[in-house]
Amino acid sequence: MTxxxxxxxxxxxxxxxxxxxxxxxxxxxxxAGEVHALMGENGAGKSTLMKVLGGVLxxxxxxxxxxxxxxxxxxxxxxxxMGVMFIHQELSLADELSVAENIFLGELPLKSxxxxxxxxxxxxxxxxxxxxxxxxxxxxxxxxxxxANQQMVEIGRALTVDPRAVIFDEPTASLTDAEKVVLFxxxxxxxARGVGIIYISHRMEEIFKITDRISVLRDGQYxxxxxxxxxxxDEVTQLMIGRSLDLSRNASHHQMGNVALEVRGxxxxxxxxxxxxxxxQGEVLGFYGLVGAGRTEIAETIFGxxxxxAGQILLxxxxxxxxxxxxxxxxxISLVPEDRKDQGLVLGMNCKDNMSLPQVGRLTKGPFVSQxxxxxIFDKYRDKLDIRTPxxxxxxxxxxxxxxxxxxxxxxxxxxxxVLIVDEPTRGIDxxxxxxxxxxxxxxxAQGFAVIVISSEMPEVLHVSDRIVAMFAxxxxxxxxxxxxxxxxxIQAISGIKEQGPAGHAAASHGIGQDKALx
Amino acid sequence: xxSQNRRDLIKQSGIWVFIVVELAFFSIVxxxxxxxxxxxxxxxxxxxxxxxxxxxGIIALGMTIIMINGNIDLSVGATFALAAIxxxxxxxxxxxxxxxxxxxxxxxxxxLMTGVVLGAxxxxxxxxxxxxxxxxxxxxxxxxxxxxxxxxxxxxTSHLNWTLVDxxxxxxxxxxxxxxxxxxxxxxLWLVTTRxxxxxxxxxxxxxxxxxxxxxxxxGPHIMWNFMLIGFLAALSAVVFYSESGSVNPNDGMLYELxxxxxxxxxxxxxxxxxxxxxxxxxxxxxxxxxxxxxxxIGADTQTVNLVIGLILIxxxxxxxxxxxxxxxxxxx
Numbered sequence: 001m002t003x004x005x006x007x008x009x010x011x012x013x014x015x016x017x018x019x020x021x022x023x024x025x026x027x028x029x030x031x032a033g034e035v036h037a038l039m040g041e042n043g044a045g046k047s048t049l050m051k052v053l054g055g056v057l058x059x060x061x062x063x064x065x066x067x068x069x070x071x072x073x074x075x076x077x078x079x080x081x082m083g084v085m086f087i088h089q090e091l092s093l094a095d096e097l098s099v100a101e102n103i104f105l106g107e108l109p110l111k112s113x114x115x116x117x118x119x120x121x122x123x124x125x126x127x128x129x130x131x132x133x134x135x136x137x138x139x140x141x142x143x144x145x146x147x148a149n150q151q152m153v154e155i156g157r158a159l160t161v162d163p164r165a166v167i168f169d170e171p172t173a174s175l176t177d178a179e180k181v182v183l184f185x186x187x188x189x190x191x192a193r194g195v196g197i198i199y200i201s202h203r204m205e206e207i208f209k210i211t212d213r214i215s216v217l218r219d220g221q222y223x224x225x226x227x228x229x230x231x232x233x234d235e236v237t238q239l240m241i242g243r244s245l246d247l248s249r250n251a252s253h254h255q256m257g258n259v260a261l262e263v264r265g266x267x268x269x270x271x272x273x274x275x276x277x278x279x280x281q282g283e284v285l286g287f288y289g290l291v292g293a294g295r296t297e298i299a300e301t302i303f304g305x306x307x308x309x310a311g312q313i314l315l316x317x318x319x320x321x322x323x324x325x326x327x328x329x330x331x332x333i334s335l336v337p338e339d340r341k342d343q344g345l346v347l348g349m350n351c352k353d354n355m356s357l358p359q360v361g362r363l364t365k366g367p368f369v370s371q372x373x374x375x376x377i378f379d380k381y382r383d384k385l386d387i388r389t390p391x392x393x394x395x396x397x398x399x400x401x402x403x404x405x406x407x408x409x410x411x412x413x414x415x416x417x418x419v420l421i422v423d424e425p426t427r428g429i430d431x432x433x434x435x436x437x438x439x440x441x442x443x444x445x446a447q448g449f450a451v452i453v454i455s456s457e458m459p460e461v462l463h464v465s466d467r468i469v470a471m472f473a474x475x476x477x478x479x480x481x482x483x484x485x486x487x488x489x490x491i492q493a494i495s496g497i498k499e500q501g502p503a504g505h506a507a508a509s510h511g512i513g514q515d516k517a518l519x
Numbered sequence: 520x521x522s523q524n525r526r527d528l529i530k531q532s533g534i535w536v537f538i539v540v541e542l543a544f545f546s547i548v549x550x551x552x553x554x555x556x557x558x559x560x561x562x563x564x565x566x567x568x569x570x571x572x573x574x575x576g577i578i579a580l581g582m583t584i585i586m587i588n589g590n591i592d593l594s595v596g597a598t599f600a601l602a603a604i605x606x607x608x609x610x611x612x613x614x615x616x617x618x619x620x621x622x623x624x625x626x627x628x629x630x631l632m633t634g635v636v637l638g639a640x641x642x643x644x645x646x647x648x649x650x651x652x653x654x655x656x657x658x659x660x661x662x663x664x665x666x667x668x669x670x671x672x673x674x675x676t677s678h679l680n681w682t683l684v685d686x687x688x689x690x691x692x693x694x695x696x697x698x699x700x701x702x703x704x705x706x707x708l709w710l711v712t713t714r715x716x717x718x719x720x721x722x723x724x725x726x727x728x729x730x731x732x733x734x735x736x737x738x739g740p741h742i743m744w745n746f747m748l749i750g751f752l753a754a755l756s757a758v759v760f761y762s763e764s765g766s767v768n769p770n771d772g773m774l775y776e777l778x779x780x781x782x783x784x785x786x787x788x789x790x791x792x793x794x795x796x797x798x799x800x801x802x803x804x805x806x807x808x809x810x811x812x813x814x815x816x817i818g819a820d821t822q823t824v825n826l827v828i829g830l831i832l833i834x835x836x837x838x839x840x841x842x843x844x845x846x847x848x849x850x851x852x
Contacts, residue, residue, distance in 0.1 A: 303733075305732070305733075324735075325732060325733055325734075325735045326735045326737065328735075329735040335733065337729075337733055342727070342729055342730075343727075343729045343730055343733055344730055344733065345727065345730055346722070346723045346726045346727045346730050346731070346793070347726065347727065348722070348726040348727075348793045348794055349722060349723065349726065353719060353722075353723075357719070357723055357730075357731075357734040357736075358734040358735050360716050360719050360720075361716045364715075364716060367710075367714075367715055368710070368714040368715055369714060369715060369716055369719060411734075
C-alpha cells in the first residue's frame with residue numbers, strides 16, 4: 001500500500017539553541033499513504049523537529065522538501081498553505097465559538113462588504129464533519145464538546161485544505177479507549193486518501209497497531225528507521241536509549257536511616273490511585289514516568305496543594321494531616337516545584353528575598369525584617385550550593401536557569417527540611433549545571449535528607465536514584481532498586497507494558513488491562 | 520550598572536523629575552499668564568498644595584499596597600463618604616453630646632471602624648469567593664454608595680465642632696494637620712512595604728501568587744488585611760478632611776478611586792502587581808495636585824485639567840511599556 005514517493009522530506013536538519021544542539025543532522029521522510037511514527041525520549045528533539053517543519057523555528061542547516069521541491073518554511077501559515085497540517089497535543093480552540101467558526105478561524109468565507117457567508121461556512125463544515133464521521137454538527141458550541149470531539153474539530157481544521165502531510169502529536173494522551181478507535185479510523189481514512197502521516201507517541205501498543213514505519217530520535221540525532229512489521233518493542237527501545245550513558249549509574253551507597261516519609265494507598269480523584277511508597281533518610285527515591293502519569297500531582301498532594309481522596313501520609317512513623325503548604329513546611333516537607341519560574345521564584349524579587357521568603361516572618365527584629373539575618377542565610381547557601389551571582393541584590397530573573405534552580409533549592413534547604421521533593425530538577429538547565437545539580441542531590445542524601453526526585457529524563461533518574469518508582473497513568477507500575485533497573489524494563493514499565501519478571505504482579509495486571517483495551 | 524538597574528532608576532526617579540518640570544513650567548508660564556500676582560512657587564502656596572493632596576493622597580498610599588498585591592479597590596470613594604457621615608452624625612447622637620470633647624476621639628473611632636469593617640467585607644469576599652477584586656469592589660462601590668444615600672437621602676449631613684475645626688486647621692512646625700497625616704501615613708506604609716514581613720509578602724503575592732502559596736504564605740488572610748488597611752485609610756482620609764469642613768454631601772468622594780489609582784500608576788506601581796513603591800505614589804499624588812493647581816494658576820478650566828491629566832497618564836504608561844520591553848523578540852499584538 002505504500003507509495004514509495006515521499007510527500008515530505010527533511011534532510012540533515014540542524015538546529016542549535018544557545019548551549020544546546022537540539023537537532024544534529026536529522027533526516028526523515030514521509031511517504032504518501034503511510035503512517036510514520038516518530039519516537040524518542042523526552043528531550044530527544046521531536047518537538048523541535050516538528051517546529052522546524054511547521055515554520056515556527058528556522059533550522060540552522062538542512063533542507064525541507066515538499067514532494068520534490070525544496071522549500072523554506074518561514075511561518076506556520078506557509079506550512080499550512082503547503083498542505084502540512086499539525087494536530088497539537090494541546091488543543092487551541094475558542095470554546096465560545098461554534099465548531100464551524102473554529103474550523104475556519106481566520107479564513108471564514110465572506111460575502112460582499114465583509115459579511116460572513118454563514119450558509120457556505122456551515123455547508124463546508126458539515127462536509128468536513130461528514131468525512132470525520134462525528135456525531136455533532138457545525139453549529140455546536142465547541143466548549144460543549146468532549147475532549148475527544150474537540151480533537152476532532154482540530155483535525156477538521158487540518159482538512160480545510162487538501163493536506164499532504166498531517167502530524168499528530170501525542171493525539172491519544174487524553175482519549176478513552178473507545179475514542180481512540182474513532183481517531184484511528186480517521187487516520188486510516190486520511191491514509192487511504194494518500195496523505196502522509198507523522199505520528200508522535202510514546203505508547204508502543206498504538207505505534208505497533210497503526211504505523212508502517214518507525215523513526216527514532218535520540219539526543220537530537222537520527223538513530224534509525226524500522227519497518228513496523230519487522231521489528232518489536234525491544235528493538236525500538238534499544239534505538240531510543242541504546243547509548244553508552246555518559247552519566248554513570250549511581251553507585252555511591254551510604255548509610256541510610258529510618259523511613260522518613262511513608263505514603264499508603266494515596267489517591268487523588270482520577271489523577272492517581274492507590275500510590276504507596278516510602279523514602280528513608282539519606283535515600284534518593286526517583287519517580288519516573290511519562291508526562292501526565294501523575295508524578296507531579298503526588299508531590300503536590302504530599303505538599304498540601306491538593307486534597308487526597310484516600311490514603312495516608314506518615315512522617316517518621318506518625319500519620320500526619322497536611323491540608324496546606326503551611327502544614328507541610330511546618331512538618332519539614334519541602335517542594336522544589338516543576339516550573340521554577342511559575343511556581344518557585346518571585347522573579348521580580350532579588351536573590352536574598354527569594355531565598356528567605358518562606359521564613360521571613362521568623363527573621364524579624366521587632367516589627368521589621370532583619371536584613372542581616374537574611375543576608376547571612378543567603379551567604380551560607382550561596383557558598384554551600386555555589387550559586388554564581390554578583391550579589392544578593394541581583395533580581396533572580398537575571399540569573400541562569402541553573403543558578404535560579406539553586407536559589408529555589410537553597411530556599412528550601414534553609415528551612416532544614418526532613419523530606420525534600422524535587423520536581424524536574426534540571427528542566428531547562430544547561431548540561432554543565434545539570435551534573436552540578438545531580439551531585440548536589442546526591443550530597444544532600446549523603447547528609448541525611450530524604451530526597452524524592454521526579455524526572456522525565458531517564459539518565460537523570462538512573463543517575464541520582466537509589467530506588468525508582470515507575471508510574472503509568474496514575475498508578476505505580478513497579479518499584480526498582482538501582483541493581484535491578486535497566487533502561488529496557490524501566491521504559492516498558494512506564495509505557496504500561498506488563499512486565500515479565502515475577503515481582504509486582506499487581507502492577508502487571510494494570511498493564512494487561514491496557515493491552516486488552518487497545519486490541 | 521546593569522541595564523535592569525538603569526531602568527529601575529529611571530522609573531523611580533521619573534516622577535520626581537516630572538514634578539520639577541511641572542514646577543519650572545508653571546513658574547515661568549505663570550509669569551505671563553497668571554491671573555494673580557502671586558508667584559506659583561510661593562512657600563505658602565506649596566504648603567497648601569500638600570494639605571490639599573492629603574485626602575486623595577492618604578487613599579492612594581493604601582491603594583499602592585492593594586495594587587502591589589495585584590488587586591484593586593474601587594470602593595474607596597464610597598467608604599470615604601460613609602466614614603465621613605459616621606464621623607459627623609455620631610457627634611449628634613444623644614449620649615455623645617454629654618461627653619463634651621471626649622466625643623471627638625470616639626467619633627473618630629466610629630468612623631475609622633466603619634472603614635475597617637467595609638474593607639474587611641471586601642477582603643473577605645475576595646478571599647473566600649476568589650472573585651476578582653475589580654468586580655467585588657465595583658459591586659461594593661455601588662453598594663456602599665447606596666448606604667450613603669440611605670443614611671440621609673439627598674441631604675447633606677452636617678455637624679460643626681469648633682474644637683475639631685481648630686485641630687484640623689492647626690499648623691505644627693509650619694505644616695497643616697492634614698499634611699502631617701499624609702506624611703505620617705506615607706512613613707508608616709513605607710516602613711511596612713520595605714521593612715516588614717507583611718510588605719515582603721505583598722510583593723511576593725502580587726508578583727507570583729503560586730510561588731507565594733508554595734512558600735507557605737497565607738495569601739487569603741494577607742489580602743484581607745490589606746483591604747482592611749485601605750478601608751482604614753479611606754476613613755482616615757475622611758476624618759482628616761471632614762474634621763475641618765463639617766458637612767458631607769452624599770456625592771462626596773465620587774471618582775476618588777480613580778484619582779487614587781491615577782496617582783499610584785503615575786508613581787510607577789504596576790497594575791498587574793508585584794512592583795511599586797510608596798515614595799513613587801507620594802510623588803504621583805503631588806504631581807497630580809501640582810498639575811491641577813498649576814493649570815488653574817495659568818487660567819485653565821477644570822475640563823482642560825482633566826484632559827491634560829488623562830493625556831499625561833497615557834503618555835506615562837506608553838513610556839513605561841517602552842522601558843519594559845525586552846527587545847525585538849517580544850510578541851507583537
